[in-house]
Amino acid sequence: xxxxxxxxxxxxxxxxxxxxxxxxxxxxxxxxxxxxxxxxxxxxxxxxxxxxxxxxxxxxxxxxxxxxxxxxxxxxxxxxxxxxxxxxxxxxxxxxxxxxxxxxxxxxxxxxxxxxxxxxxxxxxxxxxxxxxxxxxxxxxxxxxxxxxxxxxxxxxxxxxxxxxxxxxxxxxxxxxxxxxxxxxxxxxxxxxxxxxxxxxxxxxxxxxxxxxxxxxxxxxxxxxxxxxxxxxxxxxxxxxxxxxxxxxxxxxxxxxxxxxxxxxxxxxxxxxxxxxxxxxxxxxxxxxxxxxxxxxxxxxxxxxxxxxxxxxxxxxxxxxxxxxxxxxxxxxxxxxxxxxxxxxxxxxxxxxxxxxxxxxxxxxxxxxxxxxxxxxxxxxxxxxxxxxxxxxxxxxxxxxxxxxxxxxxxxxxxxxxxxxxxxxxxxxxxxxxxxxxxxxxxxxxxxxxxxxxxxxxxxxxxxxxxxxxxxxxxxxxxxxxxxxxxxxxxxxxxxxxxxxxxxx
Amino acid sequence: xxxxxxxxxxxxxxxxxxxxxxxxxxxxxxxxxxxxxxxxxxxxxxxxxxxxxxxxxxxxxxxxxxxxxxxxxxxxxxxxxxxxxxxxxxxxxxxxxxxxxxxxxxxxxxxxxx
Numbered sequence: 001x002x003x004x005x006x007x008x009x010x011x012x013x014x015x016x017x018x019x020x021x022x023x024x025x026x027x028x029x030x031x032x033x034x035x036x037x038x039x040x041x042x043x044x045x046x047x048x049x050x051x052x053x054x055x056x057x058x059x060x061x062x063x064x065x066x067x068x069x070x071x072x073x074x075x076x077x078x079x080x081x082x083x084x085x086x087x088x089x090x091x092x093x094x095x096x097x098x099x100x101x102x103x104x105x106x107x108x109x110x111x112x113x114x115x116x117x118x119x120x121x122x123x124x125x126x127x128x129x130x131x132x133x134x135x136x137x138x139x140x141x142x143x144x145x146x147x148x149x150x151x152x153x154x155x156x157x158x159x160x161x162x163x164x165x166x167x168x169x170x171x172x173x174x175x176x177x178x179x180x181x182x183x184x185x186x187x188x189x190x191x192x193x194x195x196x197x198x199x200x201x202x203x204x205x206x207x208x209x210x211x212x213x214x215x216x217x218x219x220x221x222x223x224x225x226x227x228x229x230x231x232x233x234x235x236x237x238x239x240x241x242x243x244x245x246x247x248x249x250x251x252x253x254x255x256x257x258x259x260x261x262x263x264x265x266x267x268x269x270x271x272x273x274x275x276x277x278x279x280x281x282x283x284x285x286x287x288x289x290x291x292x293x294x295x296x297x298x299x300x301x302x303x304x305x306x307x308x309x310x311x312x313x314x315x316x317x318x319x320x321x322x323x324x325x326x327x328x329x330x331x332x333x334x335x336x337x338x339x340x341x342x343x344x345x346x347x348x349x350x351x352x353x354x355x356x357x358x359x360x361x362x363x364x365x366x367x368x369x370x371x372x373x374x375x376x377x378x379x380x381x382x383x384x385x386x387x388x389x390x391x392x393x394x395x396x397x398x399x400x401x402x403x404x405x406x407x408x409x410x411x412x413x414x415x416x417x418x419x420x421x422x423x424x425x426x427x428x429x430x431x432x433x434x435x436x437x438x439x440x441x442x443x444x445x446x447x448x449x450x451x452x453x454x455x456x457x458x459x460x461x462x463x464x465x466x467x468x469x470x471x472x473x474x475x476x477x478x479x480x481x482x483x484x485x486x487x488x489x490x491x492x493x494x495x496x497x498x499x500x501x502x503x504x505x
Numbered sequence: 506x507x508x509x510x511x512x513x514x515x516x517x518x519x520x521x522x523x524x525x526x527x528x529x530x531x532x533x534x535x536x537x538x539x540x541x542x543x544x545x546x547x548x549x550x551x552x553x554x555x556x557x558x559x560x561x562x563x564x565x566x567x568x569x570x571x572x573x574x575x576x577x578x579x580x581x582x583x584x585x586x587x588x589x590x591x592x593x594x595x596x597x598x599x600x601x602x603x604x605x606x607x608x609x610x611x612x613x614x615x616x617x618x619x
Contacts, residue, residue, distance in 0.1 A: 131576060138583050145590065157598050161530065161607065164594055168537050168587055169525060175544045175580055182573070183551035 006054060007062035007077045009047045010085050010122045013040050018115035033111040034100045040115060041093040044122075048082070048089035055082040059496035061128070069128070069497050070192035076128035076497055079483040080333075084125040084256050087337055088249050090465060091344050092118050098348050098458035099242040101451070106151035106240065113150075117143040117246060124253050128497055130181070131188045133257065134174050137222070141167050144250065147243045148235060159234040166231050170221045177214030184208050191497035194264050194490060198271040205272035212266045212276050216258070223254030224314050226284045226291065233295060236307035241351025244303070248343040251314050252336060259321060259329075263487045264494075268324075281322035286418055288315030293422035296429045302353065302362040302437070305429055306346045309387055312422050313339035319415060320402050329484035331401035334477055338394040338469055342387045345462035349383055352376060352455065353437060358447045364433045369446035372456075377438045379459055384430040386466045389423050394469040399423065401477065506554055514550070517543035530595035530605045537591060541584035549577050 002009075017040030025032040054060065055077050062075040077085070096114060104110040120140025127133050145167075148160045182188055184207045185196035197208050217228070224232040232251070236244045258277075266276040292311035299305045313335070320332040350362050353376055360367035370376055382393075389395035399419060406415040469476060486492060517539055524536025552570030560571035599605045 131579075135579065135583075142587075142590075145594075154601050157594075157601055161594055161598050164587075164591055165525070165533055165537065165607070168591060169540070171583070171587070172537075172540045172544045175548055178576075179544075179548045179551040179573075182576075183553075188572075 003054065005062070006047065006051055007060050007075045007126060008064075010044055010051065010089070011075075011119055011126065013044050013047065014115040014118040014122065016040070018112045018119065021112040021115065022109070030105065030111075034104070037096055037111045037115060038093075038100065041089070041096050041118075044118070045089040045093050048086040051077055052082045052086050055079055059493060061497055070187050070189035073132050074128040074189065074497055075126045076191075076493070077126055078493055078496075079479070079486050080256070080259065081125050083333065083337070083479070083483060084252070085122055087252075087340055088118065088121050088125070091249055091340060091462070092246065094458040094461040095242050095245045095344060095348065097461075098245070098455050101455050103151075103240055103242050103351075107149070110147070110150055113143045113146050114246070116140075117147060121249055121253055125256060128191065129189050130178055130193065130261075134171070134178060137174070137253075138171065140250070140253065141171070144247070147246070148239050150243055151240050153238075155238040159231075159238045163231050163235045166221065166228075170218050173214055174218040177211045177218065180207060180211035180214065184211065189497065190261070190264055191494040194267075194269075194494055195498075197265050197273055198269055200271060200273065202272075209266075209273045209276060212261075212273060215261055216277050216280070219254045219257040219261070220284070221254070223251050223258060223318065224288075224311060225318060226288045226315075229288065229291075229311055229314075232311060233299075233304055233307040236310065236347070237301060237303040241347050241354075244307075244351075245344040245347040248310065248340050248347065251310060252340055255314070255317055255321075255336065258318070259487065263329075264490045267490055268488075269490055275324070278322050278324060281318050285315045285317075285319030285322060286414060288312075289319065289418050289422050290315075293425040296422075297425045299429070300364050302350045302364060302433055303347070305364075305433055306343065306350055309346065309426065310339075310343050312426065313343065316402065316419060316422075319418075320405060323405055323411060325405070326481070326484035326488050328402075328405040329487055330477065330480040331398070331405045333480040333483055334401055334469075334473075335398040337476070338386075338398045338466060341462050341465040341469070342383060342395065345379075345383050345459050345466070346387060348455075348459045348462070349376070349380055352451055352459070353380070355451070356447055356449050357437070358449065364436050366436065366440045366442065368444075369441045371446050371448060371450040373438065373441075373446060375456060377434075379456070379463065380434055380438070382463055383459075384434060386463070388426045388430060390427070392470065394466045394473070397470060397473050506556075510546070510550060510554060514543050514546050517546070528607055530598060530607055533607065534588070534591050534595055538588050541580070541588065545577050545580055545584070548580060549573055 017036050020036050021033045060077040063069060064073045117140055120136050120143060123136030124133055124140060127136055145160065145164050148163060149156050181193065184204055185193050187193050187196060200208050221228040236247060262277055266273050268274055289312055292308050292315055295308035296305055296312060299308055317332050317336055320328050354362035356370035357367045386393040386395045389399040403416060406412055521536045521540035521543060524532045524539065527533060552573035555567050555569045558567050558569045559565045560569050562568050
């Protein structure tokens with residue numbers, strides 16, 4: 001029974017947990033809510049690993065209510081979805097452990113909102129239906145609106161207002177593009193739509209391309225690509241560390257959606273709409289790297305630095321994706337796993353540093369010594385060399401894969417200097433931040449605020465994930481190779497959905 | 506009917522875009538509301554405009570498509586909830602920051618003087 005319903009369980013478990021957490025739990029509700037949250041996240045992690053194992057040789061299709069595709073809504077778990085689900089689960093558990101030591105008390109219902117957010121993210125990764133993707137996007141956005149304000153304060157409110165208005169507009173554009181695509185193809189199932197779009201001719205194909213470009217705008221807004229990234233630094237830098245760490249996976253939802261839709265529907269087999277966004281991705285991605293690294297260098301706050309690092313990683317991934325061949329997609333996915341883990345760790349770390357420094361918080365200025373100075377310093381060093389890409393950790397490997405994937409002259413000419421230059425700027429910015437915060441301290445007594453072991457352990461778990469990515473780089477890159485091969489042959493996905501859909505009695 | 510319908514959707518969208526580009530939160534919220542009306546009307550039309558037909562195949566000459574109606578219903582529910590949230594948020598921002606300017610560049614300087 002478990003095997004049949006494995007695809008939907010990563011959505012159901014957090015949903016059930018969130019509903020349970022909303023019950024009135026008597027005098028000391030937070031205690032029970034934390035237990036429910038941790039148990040649910042651990043179970044989700046186990047389920048995600050099971051999912052990864054079971055998609056090795058097949059694409060799992062789950063027809064909700066046994067309504068056959070393309071008429072019903074299907075959940076589809078192929079290798080890419082399984083990887084993203086596993087990554088979300090791996091990120092969510094340490095971040096939740098971190099949050100359970102005080103940060104969840106800053107506002108009400110943090111725990112339930114957190115689980116709802118996970119529901120939305122998991123759903124977006126697993127669904128095989130475009131309108132369903134919209135609904136899951138809304139679920140994750142609605143909880144993110146509330147989470148972004150967690151803790152309150154003027155700066156958070158302002159950043160949230162920008163974020164909400166932008167995303168509401170984005171949702172409207174999403175609906176318009178769905179309307180356009182439904183009007184022209186008569187279906188919302190992604191696999192079925194891929195078939196229909198490939199067969200379109202002339203004016204109909206032009207309308208489908210317009211719909212596809214609108215979808216690209218929406219996903220680029222979520223992924224924070226160049227003209228649409230301005231919400232990200234403020235939003236990520238002003239919110240609490242745990243929320244920002246969980247949001248490390250949010251830009252990846254946008255990237256996942258771009259990969260899914262623009263390899264499956266508007267990919268190489270897309271007929272007149274084939275390879276719709278390649279050129280756009282290439283140039284916008286390059287400029288995102290450029291502006292992101294300028295932002296990294298120009299920020300005077302550690303949180304802002306990390307937010308811009310997220311931006312650089314988005315640019316790097318989308319540029320690599322635009323190269324299009326399987327090696328590039330494989331390198332992109334490897335980098336995606338690496339950057340999610342390390343961005344999560346850095347956001348949590350910035351939070352610890354800010355709290356231990358007291359008044360100067362995360363601003364990159366001379367300040368008092370921290371209570372757990374050496375421990376934090378060591379973790380910051382580890383995270384920094386990982387994110388910059390200095391050997392031997394995963395940052396170095398993933399950048400190496402990306403540089404290897406760019407082969408022809410024009411690609412090397414533009415991509416190599418930008419990625420290496422961005423790496424250099426990141427190195428300057430992070431070494432400046434590290435030396436100001438850890439070495440240029442005032443003499444005298446260190447601050448007294450210290451953090452419990454579990455919060456350090458949570459950061460360590462994410463960093464160990466990055467180390468493990470280096471140690472098991474071979475098997476991980478084999479897996480990402482397999483994903484890239486699967487993405488390059490969308491016919492496999494299409495036939496799995498349209499033929500075996502609904503065989504889950 | 507199609508012409509009238511598309512002019513309506515177009516006008517609504519144009520007005521909403523104009524309002525969303527204003528600098529204060531109240532016109533923006535009104536603009537978002539209008540945009541969601543325009544989007545709902547547009548979604549409704551994607552099943553083709555037919556009058557007086559059943560949403561069942563074979564029961565009438567040309568069936569009307571039931572799916573866009575279901576989609577519109579979902580979109581209305583989500584859009585309505587989000588409008589309510591955006592209004593509360595705008596009011597809260599107005600209360601806490603003391604201005605409904607969305608991008609008040611003088612805000613950083615003013616903060617030190619208060």
